[in-house]
Amino acid sequence: MKRTPLYNKHLALNAKIASFGGYEMPIQYKSIVFEHNATRQAASIFDTCHMGEFSFCGPNALGDLERVLSSPVGSMKIGQCRYGFICNEAGGVIDDQILYRMGENEFFMVVNASTESNDFHWISDHLSRDTITENLSAQTAKIDLQGPASPKICAKLMEEPIGKIPYYHFTHNRYRGERVLLSRTGYTGEIGFEFYSTPELALKFWDDCLAAGAVPAGLGARDTLRLEMGYPLYGHELDEATNAAWSGFTRALGEKAFIGSGAIRAEGGRAYRLCGLLIDGRRTAHSGNVITTPAGEEVGRITSGSFSPSLGHAIALGYLRDGYQQVGAVVSITTDRGALQATISETPLYRKASGRADIENYL
Amino acid sequence: MVKDDRKYSKTHEWVLRSGDTAVVGITDHAQDALGDITFVELPKTGTVLTQGKECGVIESVKAASDLYSPASGTVTEVNGGLETAPEAINADPYGNGWLFKLSGLNETEFDRLMDAAAYGAFLESEA
Numbered sequence: 221m222k223r224t225p226l227y228n229k230h231l232a233l234n235a236k237i238a239s240f241g242g243y244e245m246p247i248q249y250k251s252i253v254f255e256h257n258a259t260r261q262a263a264s265i266f267d268t269c270h271m272g273e274f275s276f277c278g279p280n281a282l283g284d285l286e287r288v289l290s291s292p293v294g295s296m297k298i299g300q301c302r303y304g305f306i307c308n309e310a311g312g313v314i315d316d317q318i319l320y321r322m323g324e325n326e327f328f329m330v331v332n333a334s335t336e337s338n339d340f341h342w343i344s345d346h347l348s349r350d351t352i353t354e355n356l357s358a359q360t361a362k363i364d365l366q367g368p369a370s371p372k373i374c375a376k377l378m379e380e381p382i383g384k385i386p387y388y389h390f391t392h393n394r395y396r397g398e399r400v401l402l403s404r405t406g407y408t409g410e411i412g413f414e415f416y417s418t419p420e421l422a423l424k425f426w427d428d429c430l431a432a433g434a435v436p437a438g439l440g441a442r443d444t445l446r447l448e449m450g451y452p453l454y455g456h457e458l459d460e461a462t463n464a465a466w467s468g469f470t471r472a473l474g475e476k477a478f479i480g481s482g483a484i485r486a487e488g489g490r491a492y493r494l495c496g497l498l499i500d501g502r503r504t505a506h507s508g509n510v511i512t513t514p515a516g517e518e519v520g521r522i523t524s525g526s527f528s529p530s531l532g533h534a535i536a537l538g539y540l541r542d543g544y545q546q547v548g549a550v551v552s553i554t555t556d557r558g559a560l561q562a563t564i565s566e567t568p569l570y571r572k573a574s575g576r577a578d579i580e581n582y583l
Numbered sequence: 584m585v586k587d588d589r590k591y592s593k594t595h596e597w598v599l600r601s602g603d604t605a606v607v608g609i610t611d612h613a614q615d616a617l618g619d620i621t622f623v624e625l626p627k628t629g630t631v632l633t634q635g636k637e638c639g640v641i642e643s644v645k646a647a648s649d650l651y652s653p654a655s656g657t658v659t660e661v662n663g664g665l666e667t668a669p670e671a672i673n674a675d676p677y678g679n680g681w682l683f684k685l686s687g688l689n690e691t692e693f694d695r696l697m698d699a700a701a702y703g704a705f706l707e708s709e710a
Contacts, residue, residue, distance in 0.1 A: 247645070251619050251673070253619040253644060254619075440644060502669075503622050504621070504642055527642070529644070
């Protein structure tokens, strides 16, 4: 089992540790609900050093990535980030990732921990000979600083003004004399940053953020936060056997040709669709639970479920069959401990998140 | 944290006796292991419970767990406040977070439960 550079920090903070993506990761420090609410209302930091980072450059890097990724690459401006899938020929999802355009033909990619090695081999096998690629995962540390108070904390710690970084864009800055990468991204729905640096510098950034008032938050809160936003978690909503079209993330699926695009377009995303579910009451539905109509006809399955700390009742994501995806329709979820009633909802399930707001309003 | 005034089961429930009636809850260790408790399903008033048998459900943000009755008896009252505020179990497992009250307690069964020292040792052995 691997450990991130921040592992000893988690132990010192009495974190509950569990394995995730091949790493011993903090699940919670004080409490999942406390860390969740701190992220929605103030600021929190997440150790995301387990995630993978790759770089690509060379005259054909743009064209190569255009073929490997589902999302449009050529239309990205330098300084922009974009979410997309790495698909197989059958249209299944090998991983979801965020691409950063560093230069005309220079890119940086962030992928999931459990899929990192597989992703790197797959992508490398589909690049031109002159595209230079590097797996930077071991030498790159990442901390997510998230929440409405995070711009103030970030501005205080950076040596240069943080400026007006728009949502899904990035800049470089200086922190303790070194150059760092800051992007307006995250997995919580709140305004915030992903901070990339060397492992040594990340240790200092972690401590500085805590001293500035950010709360340490674990993977437990990360999961409840992303679920309220309807964000997919690889291995739950997305996998190699699930057609990317079903995810409904149409903006991540370009109109270009890419590996898997034929199978994705042939399917059209009609057979199943990922839907948000607002559950009546506090009981949780779990991955694999069957969704039925009130009359008992099986129409889908749950992929993720949890109590929603922000909404005060249970929520879930699940795939629903064609003809049964109507927002507002009532369905039944069969759990090990009885049936739950739920209403199909658009995502995000939590609608008050600050993620896309102008940074100036939070400085 | 373990309290001296009550007895404990191996499934981490406590029983606080007063004559032939008793109050039942889950231990501090149990609430800490579950994390933020979000839902409880408790037996209804009048239900006859058997020691060691399932009598409800406790769900937290990260887990769901069956609740076992630490003693036999008839449910006389349930903590209704937990329906909308189950986090009281996290905040005060031995006080405001009580689950239900029982009457008709069985003396022999009650004596078989662990006292605070034995439960403390049991927690050590499980760690």
